[in-house]
Amino acid sequence: MPVNTENKLCVRCVLPENFPGVRFNDEGVCIHCQQAPSAVDVLENVARLHREMVTAIEMNRGGRDYDCIVAYSGGKDSSYTLKVLTESFGLKCLAVTVDNGFMSEQARVNAKAVTEALGVDYQVFAPAWDFMSRMYKQSVDNSELHSKAAIKRASAVCNSCIGLVNVYMIRLALMHGVKLIAGGYIGGQVPKDTAILELNLDFYLKTREATMERYESSFGEDTRKYFDVPQELLQSSQMSKLTILNPMLALNVAEEEIIAQLAPLGWKQTIDTGVNSSNCRLNDFGIAMHYNTHGFNPYVFEISEQVRHGLMTREVALKKALSIPSLNDVQWQAKRLGVEIACAE
Amino acid sequence: MTNTKQNSTDTQDKIKQYLISNSLAEFDAGVTENSDLFKEGFLDSFGYIELVKFLEKSFGIRFTDEELVSNKLNTLKNITDMVQGKIDAR
Ligand SMILES: [Zn+2]
Numbered sequence: 001m002p003v004n005t006e007n008k009l010c011v012r013c014v015l016p017e018n019f020p021g022v023r024f025n026d027e028g029v030c031i032h033c034q035q036a037p038s039a040v041d042v043l044e045n046v047a048r049l050h051r052e053m054v055t056a057i058e059m060n061r062g063g064r065d066y067d068c069i070v071a072y073s074g075g076k077d078s079s080y081t082l083k084v085l086t087e088s089f090g091l092k093c094l095a096v097t098v099d100n101g102f103m104s105e106q107a108r109v110n111a112k113a114v115t116e117a118l119g120v121d122y123q124v125f126a127p128a129w130d131f132m133s134r135m136y137k138q139s140v141d142n143s144e145l146h147s148k149a150a151i152k153r154a155s156a157v158c159n160s161c162i163g164l165v166n167v168y169m170i171r172l173a174l175m176h177g178v179k180l181i182a183g184g185y186i187g188g189q190v191p192k193d194t195a196i197l198e199l200n201l202d203f204y205l206k207t208r209e210a211t212m213e214r215y216e217s218s219f220g221e222d223t224r225k226y227f228d229v230p231q232e233l234l235q236s237s238q239m240s241k242l243t244i245l246n247p248m249l250a251l252n253v254a255e256e257e258i259i260a261q262l263a264p265l266g267w268k269q270t271i272d273t274g275v276n277s278s279n280c281r282l283n284d285f286g287i288a289m290h291y292n293t294h295g296f297n298p299y300v301f302e303i304s305e306q307v308r309h310g311l312m313t314r315e316v317a318l319k320k321a322l323s324i325p326s327l328n329d330v331q332w333q334a335k336r337l338g339v340e341i342a343c344a345e
Numbered sequence: 346m347t348n349t350k351q352n353s354t355d356t357q358d359k360i361k362q363y364l365i366s367n368s369l370a371e372f373d374a375g376v377t378e379n380s381d382l383f384k385e386g387f388l389d390s391f392g393y394i395e396l397v398k399f400l401e402k403s404f405g406i407r408f409t410d411e412e413l414v415s416n417k418l419n420t421l422k423n424i425t426d427m428v429q430g431k432i433d434a435r
Contacts, residue, residue: 021366147389148369197394203414207390210383 007295013304014314014321018295020152036308042252049195049250056196057089057180060243064177066121067091068245071169071183074103074111075279078184079267080258081247085182086118093182096172098165099126101133102282102333106270110279113266125168131222135160136282136337138218140289145218147211155286155298163211164226170201171229174237182245195249199242201234254311275320284325285333289341291324351432356404357425363399364421368392378421393418400424406431 007016010030015022023031037045061067068085072078072095085091095115097103115122139145139156146159154162169181205228216223259269270279276299277283290298297303300321306312327334327341334341357378364370370387372378382388388396397418401407406428408418418424 020369144386147386147392149367149387149392150389152369153391194394200410200413203410204390206414206416207383207388207393210381210386211389214386 009318009321010304012314013307014317015300015304016296019300020149030304032304033308039310042309046250046252052196053245053247053250056198056243056245057091060179061091063173063179066094066176066178068093068180068182069169069173069176069178070095070120071165071181072097072111072115072122073184073279074107074114075184075277076255076258076262076267076269077248079110079114079262079265080251080253081182081184082114082120083118083261083265084247084251085245086120091180093120094172094176094178095120095122096169097122097124098161098168099124100161100280100282101126101129101336102280104270104273104279104281106268106272107279110267110270114262117265127164127226128222131219131226133337135164135219135226137339140337140339142218143293145214151290151294151298152301153298155283155290157282157286157289158298161282163215167227167229170199170204170242171233173242174229174233174239177237177239179239179241180243180245182247184248185246194244195246197244197246199244201229201240201242205229205234252309252311274325275323282333285330285337288325288327288330292327297321297324353425353429356429356432357421359403360400360424360428361421363396367395367399372421378425380421381419382421383419396424400428404428404432406435 007018008024008028009016010022010024010033011028012033013030015030015032017024021031025031025034068091070078070082070085070093072082074097082093082095086093095111097111111122111124136157139160143156146156150159153159166183169183173179173181212224212227215227219227259267270277273279273281274284274287276287276297287298290296303312303317303321307314307317331341361372364382364387365372368382368387370376370382370385376385376387383393397408397413408427412418412427417427
């Protein structure tokens with residue numbers, strides 16, 4: 001893995017100067033660090049989010065078949081989320097994995113072990129490969145697919161996949177009469193301060209229409225099956241709102257602590273998913289392509305946020321942010337997707 | 346949060362600055378204050394939720410659910426008008 005040192009980085013976090021919208025002061029501190037709340041404020045904010053989450057859970061538990069649908073990748077963050085919701089909050093969860101065709105074998109084993117140890121129902125949904133490969137290929141080929149700001153959050157292939165997963169969780173919630181959906185997103189991966197997000201479904205579907213049209217013209221047949229929530233389902237569920245929880249934002253736990261807490265459940269670290277993922281083998285491909293197009297690591301904002309919150313040392317963050325897989329490293333994924341990528345010497 | 350009343354130009358500038366730095370919008374010949382920010386690809390559902398939070402917090406206003414799904418918050422001009430209307434009504 002080549003290490004990139006071309007761009008100046010913020011001296012506090014690791015945001016590079018070419019990250020969209022970033023500015024540095026004379027001391028080399030980025031605008032996000034300049035505006036960052038103090039350590040005390042961060043803790044207070046986390047405590048407040050936690051209280052709000054407790055309230056949201058109490059108000060919305062007691063769905064028909066389950067209390068909560070958990071978007072479960074088998075990775076460390078969503079494993080920890082599932083553990084907390086089940087053990088600390090006593091929620092009856094349905095854990096759901098969307099198998100995107102690139103799931104690590106170890107993640108599969110982990111998901112089975114964790115759900116078994118926690119005693120929760122577990123479901124795997126593997127969309128047809130024909131569609132998934134088309135979706136991923138188009139995500140690479142079509143730069144207009146996602147909103148301009150989406151490149152700050154994740155790579156193009158990740159953004160498509162996250163969209164598909166989110167919609168599937170919403171459909172399941174409506175089908176099972178469940179008012180809570182939880183995911184293991186951490187700070188930086190979702191809009192700021194969205195540990196609890198009340199989603200008005202009408203509003204969500206309306207604001208998605210433009211995205212939907214781009215998706216449909218790009219992914220073709222079956223797009224709406226995977227990305228739309230049908231009106232009939234919405235009506236028959238008689239639900240108008242869902243509450244989306246991102247407990248990781250209200251917990252503020254460091255990576256090592258998460259891994260230590262998951263070990264007794266039989267969760268083991270994956271070795272084939274790169275430094276920024278613990279479940280997906282396509283992730284490195286997304287990073288390599290993103291870096292090639294935009295010149296920065298799609299995880300760099302999230303990593304920087306972790307540093308700002310005192311959850312990761314700058315040293316570890318630097319290592320993560322600078323280890324960019326080369327296009328050579330991700331040839332097998334490209335081949336599997338039928339994507340032509342130029343190979344450096 | 347601000348309690349001092351401000352005029353429509355200040356309001357629009359503040360919203361425009363937000364859209365430029367957060368949604369990476371570029372207002373130029375092709376994108377004007379009347380361009381649909383969703384169709385131009387500057388806003389998606391997540392971006393919209395963030396924008397609404399920003400507007401509520403920085404102008405000290407609240408939107409109703411009806412307003413949020415009304416499709417009225419789709420251009421810089423429409424957003425400004427709606428926000429200014431709420432500020433003036435205070
Ligand atoms: Zn910084």
